[in-house]
Amino acid sequence: MPPKRNGEAPRVAVGYTRVSTKREEMISPELQAHEQDTYAERNGIRIVERVEDLDLSGRDFARRSVDYIVKGIIEGRWNVVLLWKWSRWGRNLLQSRLYLAEVEQAGGEVIAVTEDFDTTTSVGKFSRDQMLAIAELQSNQIGENWKEAHERRRRMGLPHNGQFRFGYTYSRGAGYQPDPVSADALADCYKRYVEAGESMRSLTQMLNANGHRTGRGNLFTNISLGRLMDTGFAAGLIREKSNPGGNGNTLAAYDVWRMGVHEPIISMELWEKYREKRLASAETAPRLRSPKHSFSGLVYCPQCKKRMRRTTGGGRNGPHWRCRTRLQNKSCPGASIMDDRLEKIMREWVVENAQGGDTIEEDADRIRAAQKATTNLAACEAEVARLKRKRTRLLDVYTDDESYDKGDYLKKKAEIDRDLERADLTLRAARKRVNEIDTTDYRDIFTTLADLWDNATPSEKRELLSKVVRRIEVRAGTEKRKLSKVNVVPRWMPDPWE
Incomplete structure (x- = not known):
């Protein structure tokens, strides 16, 4: 990790510790925290908070505290995340890279104290991704070992574990x-x-x-x-x-x-x-089917504004998406598209934007507006804090100096209170403005999505797409090769349906 240069903000850290349900290395939280403390002291980093995810797997980020850590960086509580090893960050390469991009986008950095690479270089990023890939491989191997053990127990007429069973x-x-x-x-x-x-x-x-x-x-x-x-x-x-x-x-x-x-x-x-x-009595027929698809919940018919359904019926060659209203009562002209054709169109759209597509490049005004709103919010917060300090100093002077006139005190306090009320209203407006502006840098998400598109599972692609796609509209038409039949509504653009 490169040394801190003069003029840079102080390095303030959150120490993140995770112990999996599988207990892969059986490394205690205390040992992980000790390694973080040692590294922080050696590199002039101040740890202000510790976050622990105990008995939580690294495969899924949903139940863990990573969103809280990213929020802390955005709010300025810390700008460094210290880990014991990269495997503590996650054992899912796709999600690990996505959340690393969110940390870096927010202005922070993640450091594995016992696997410290300079991730500002291409070699450092490659080394980090290699460690994350190894962590995922180890997780997969552990899962395979458990699967084999469970299958052996079932062959012996035993349940896969000795947990409590009612009765x-x-x-x-x-x-x-x-x-x-x-x-x-x-x-x-x-x-x-x-x-x-x-x-x-x-x-x-x-x-x-x-x-x-x-x-x-x-x-x-x-x-x-x-x-x-x-x-x-x-x-x-x-x-x-x-x-x-x-x-x-x-x-x-x-x-x-x-x-x-x-x-x-x-x-x-x-x-x-x-x-x-x-x-x-089951709602659906007892059959085996995939519970999730790459575009589940994202494909819409613009005529009736209802979600489209993925189906294999209708005598077509392979799965396709069809208007739900058309299927139910034929009250909508309806639209349909083959699943593999939609896959091709969306892949091309993702690659185009990952390479700096026109839509993303033309959205520089949004990024500048977000930066300006954030700067304005910081100034408003500083002004409110200044007026509160001023009011506190006035009270200290009044209580310490018996000769201070009470009427003068009340007059000055009223002036400060009026200024503080106006500043607080301005602060609320600034916060509302920041919340209204989309500050997401979609380039990082598109890059990750394009890199991992061919190897990601449908559910993983669906998760990433939902971060950049508001809706995929499929219009009715007879020209099957007409790409304009599909209209992607991105999240950074206003929704014309609202």
């Missing part, structure tokens, strides 16, 4: 044994659902009223009870999917059922009747 007690020696109290309650739920036609809501109320709780000590809900009964564990079964990603965690998703070594508490006949009834 049973567990010990290492005896395994799962029916619990005299909760086993009868669970068996009664199956009978009431199948034979008496009682709803999950009714069964949930019965369990909670009788003092039964989940493994975490919480009250049962309709969803938690349904998921518990859908496992088939009470029938002595161990379930699994032939397609691990198919149809979420629903009963229909599990198409492989093995007899376990534990004792069942309901008959196989009762289980089959329960399973048949649950599948029949």
Whole structure:
């Protein structure tokens, strides 16, 4: 890391510590913090806050505190993020690079204190990305090892872990044994659902009223009870999917059922009747399908202004997007486009903008306006702070000097209060202006999206696209090769529908 030059702002840091649920290296938070302190002292960095994400995986940023860290940089609370290693930042290369770009865009820098590269150089960025790629590889390998262990346990008739299961007690020696109290309650739920036609809501109320709780000590809900009964564990079964990603965690998703070594508490006949009834009442047919697509929720029909649906029906060669209103009642002229053609058009649009497309380049006024608004906000905040200090000094003088005239004090205080009220109104207007202006630098997002487009999963592409695309409009038309049939509404432009 290059040394601090004269005139640069002081380096103020937040120390970020993460320990995964998998406990990859079993590195304690204390050791990570010690390495951060050592590096900070050696390089003249002051740590003002520590943020810990304990028992959280690096695969997904959604539940972690990275957004809070970026917000701290934007608000000026710190300008450096200290990590123990790059793997603590994340084990998902796509999301790691995206959030690094957000930190740098906000004027901050991220430093891994035991893997310190000068990321202002191309070699340093390459080295950093290599460490992030290795972290992702290690995570994938850990996941594969767990998957193999789970499959081995299922082949032996064992569940994939020894966690609490309602209706049973567990010990290492005896395994799962029916619990005299909760086993009868669970068996009664199956009978009431199948034979008496009682709803999950009714069964949930019965369990909670009788003092039964989940493994975490919480009250049962309709969803938690349904998921518990859908496992088939009470029938002595161990379930699994032939397609691990198919149809979420629903009963229909599990198409492989093995007899376990534990004792069942309901008959196989009762289980089959329960399973048949649950599948029949499901909102969608029990089939395996991909739960998410690259453009889910982004494709619209501009005629009816409704989201379009991705479908494989209609006798076309491959998946395509069709107007939802047209499918339902034919009240809209409708539009459609092949999924692979939309993929090609969007890829070209992303690459064009990553290379400095006209739309992005012509938006320099927005960036300058955002910078001006931010500078004005800082000046307004400084003025409010100055007037508050002035009012405090006036009070100190009045209380310390007994000869100070009370009338003069009240007059000057009233003047300061009026100035402070005006300054506070100006500050509120400045804050509103900053919030209204989009300060995002979309170039970094487009660069990441273009680099990783061909290797990203549909859900990852959808996540990135949602940051730059407000809507993809597909117009009706007969010219199938006409690119103007698709109109992309970017997030940095005003929405004509509003």
